[in-house]
Amino acid sequence: MNSKTFVVTGASGAIGAEVCKVLLQDGHSVIMACRNLEKGERILDSIVDNKDQADLIMLMELDMSSFDSVRNFAEKLKQGNLYIDGLVNNAGTLQRHFSLTKDALETTIQVNYISVFLLNKLLMPLLNENAAIVNVVSIAKNASKLNKSFFETNDKDFSQTGNYLLSKTALTIHTASMAEHTKGKYRVNAVDPGIVDSNIITMNRWFDPLANLVFRPFTKTPKSGAKPVLNAIFSTQSGQLFVGKKHKAISDKYKQHSLTEWLWNETEEIVKFA
Secondary structure, X not given: OOOOEEEEEOOOOHHXXXXXXXXXXXXXXXXXXXXXXXHHXXXXXHHOOOHHHHOOEEEEEOXXXXXXXXXXXXXXXXXXXXXXXXXXXXXXXXXXXXXEOOOXXXXXXXXXXXXXXXXXXXXXXXXXXXXXXXXXXXXXXXXXXXOOOHHHOOOOOOOHHHHHHHHHHHHHHHHHHHHHHOOOOOXXXXXXXXXXXXXXXXXXXXXXXHHHHHOHHHOEOHHXXXXXXXXXXXXXXXXXXXXXXXXXXXXXXXXXXOOHHHHHHHHHHHHHHO
């Protein structure tokens, strides 16, 4: 098998770390893109088994809540002539309270969707032919809830789970649209890893201790959650949603969503002028 180069965002998280580990074990080069470099260093040390693997992995800073950070990350790859065979957009957040990024956007929506759109756009020139783009979404997304107030969330309208699901809905629509626009050139797929035992499912609510006791033991392991991500990376198909060991075409309600064009154009304007 030929060695390839992959970027994994949110690489210090449970799923991201497992994906990096498997890619590394298979002899591929990995760029770990992390917001928290100190945590990233610990994860890197834990997944590297020997010097050969150490030579194949690189840790880089990437904060998806900052357009400047996304642009700086892409520029460093460009300056280093680092061409890639796959981009795994795994970074995500589930904010407990309403907050705005320094780009004046609601944090969950920027991290989970808008910055992914920007990163995909900026890294396109660095993608090798037939490269894979994998966007991590959620099975709980809801196409019917997305409307033209999507980018206008304020403190009064904010919902922890609502904004998370809207961001993943937008990302699914974007994935379907990207797959169509890049047909024959790249492989663009969505992945629902399921509910994985990771920090993101901590809601920072009063019921967290009870949920940890009753619910968390039945969640998937990071290894299990990483499997559909890895399947999507190496799939020959595009426009698919990977869940568990299976995959199917992204549903028409996302592929043919009435706001597809509006969403793309509005997001383009935001990342252009922010």
